Amino acid sequence: KRTEADLIVRNAAEVVTCAGGTERPKRGREMAEIGLIRDGAVAAKDGVIVAVGKTSDVMEQVAIGWDTRVVNAGGRVVLPGLVDPHTHVVFAGSREYELEMRIEGRGYLEILAAGGGILDTVRATREAGLAELIAAAGKYLQEMLAQGTTTAEAKSGYGLTIEDEVKMLEAVRRLNMVQPVELVPTFLGAHAIPAEYRTNPDGYVDLVVEEMLPVVARRGLAEFCDVFCEEGVFSVEQTRRILLKAKELGLKLKVHADEMAPLGGAELAAELGATSADHLMAVSGKGIGDLARSDTVAVLLPATTFCLMGESYAPARRMIEQGVAVALATDFNPGSSPVNSLQVVMGLACRQLKMRPAEVITAVTINAAHAVGRAAAVGSLEVGKKADMVIFDAPNHLYLMYRFGTNLVETVIKNGRVVIG
Ligand code: NIG
Numbered sequence: 001k002r003t004e005a006d007l008i009v010r011n012a013a014e015v016v017t018c019a020g021g022t023e024r025p026k027r028g029r030e031m032a033e034i035g036l037i038r039d040g041a042v043a044a045k046d047g048v049i050v051a052v053g054k055t056s057d058v059m060e061q062v063a064i065g066w067d068t069r070v071v072n073a074g075g076r077v078v079l080p081g082l083v084d085p086h087t088h089v090v091f092a093g094s095r096e097y098e099l100e101m102r103i104e105g106r107g108y109l110e111i112l113a114a115g116g117g118i119l120d121t122v123r124a125t126r127e128a129g130l131a132e133l134i135a136a137a138g139k140y141l142q143e144m145l146a147q148g149t150t151t152a153e154a155k156s157g158y159g160l161t162i163e164d165e166v167k168m169l170e171a172v173r174r175l176n177m178v179q180p181v182e183l184v185p186t187f188l189g190a191h192a193i194p195a196e197y198r199t200n201p202d203g204y205v206d207l208v209v210e211e212m213l214p215v216v217a218r219r220g221l222a223e224f225c226d227v228f229c230e231e232g233v234f235s236v237e238q239t240r241r242i243l244l245k246a247k248e249l250g251l252k253l254k255v256h257a258d259e260m261a262p263l264g265g266a267e268l269a270a271e272l273g274a275t276s277a278d279h280l281m282a283v284s285g286k287g288i289g290d291l292a293r294s295d296t297v298a299v300l301l302p303a304t305t306f307c308l309m310g311e312s313y314a315p316a317r318r319m320i321e322q323g324v325a326v327a328l329a330t331d332f333n334p335g336s337s338p339v340n341s342l343q344v345v346m347g348l349a350c351r352q353l354k355m356r357p358a359e360v361i362t363a364v365t366i367n368a369a370h371a372v373g374r375a376a377a378v379g380s381l382e383v384g385k386k387a388d389m390v391i392f393d394a395p396n397h398l399y400l401m402y403r404f405g406t407n408l409v410e411t412v413i414k415n416g417r418v419v420i421g
């Protein structure tokens, strides 16, 4: 008996399934295994994949009804909907003037210490109403969707008061109801020490631990808790205190780790069983070893290094060779990475992180899905998973990274529905 389908994408030059990594993120050589099917097809019913394979095989397996949507992907490449596992997409204002400051040689942490940077966006975000935040983020999410992102993490962290952090997470909750990009909410109350706690940073950590986290957990506003663990921001000890409380309250953990200074954020993430450790430009050898022995995914953000005009990128090759599960993200935010295209990140990852194209594809699909706790539902084209797919106007998967800088997306399908194209 044939399986019913309401959507069929067929005749693709390549269907890149990214299959085989649902249980555990891919590491080492597995990262280059992308499950390529030439002349491939994917069929779905009610938003769920029911068949994947050669077009001829899929067409034999499925029943086509009068209302089945058949999409011809002839000569093009089909990938799972891209997953962006680290973004700060909710914020007010913008910081284009920092570009000149950076050209003049002023450092990111120097601008922050002078009350600018993140704290500038905090001022704008505190002033903005909920509707304004939703409108601004909605526009960025539409851009991301049009570039192939169907699932994204979204952090708070520009409120830094209970009300304003809740307002940001409330914006994420509502955005999930009104637009197609599925958002995974992260509480990042520990993103910076707000101006009013400048002389009492531990007082702010108390506020995060004793008041903010319980409210966020009780109201179910976030799945993850993250901390910016960095010199002059939150120390390893403060980070541990916040994350232990978050864990106790049932939240999963992430860490902005070893971005500028090798403080030991990666080691801490592995020790606490964090879902991901992110940035890692300055990770130590021990940090890499600890990550390799853990289930923590390393989320690398090369667009941030590029935009901060950093000299050294995260040691992706060493990590992959030592068995760390690597994912990639945009880190989209108004300061260090105004980039929200994963395609741009993919092109940078090949050229600056020396990741192979197949490893890059794994890093923005199934490994990225693990980094947001969604691997059971998205990140690969396998029967039973969500029908989230992107059709790229590219003759093969290598071309995606080769033509870096151009949006090659032709069609985006989310939950079995064509949302772009
Ligand atoms: O991940 N590193 C800290 N936080 C963000 C930047 C946020 C900002 O500059 O507004 C990041 O790069």
Ligand code: FE
Residues within 6 Å of the ligand: 086, 088, 256, 331, 333
């Ligand atoms: Fe970030």
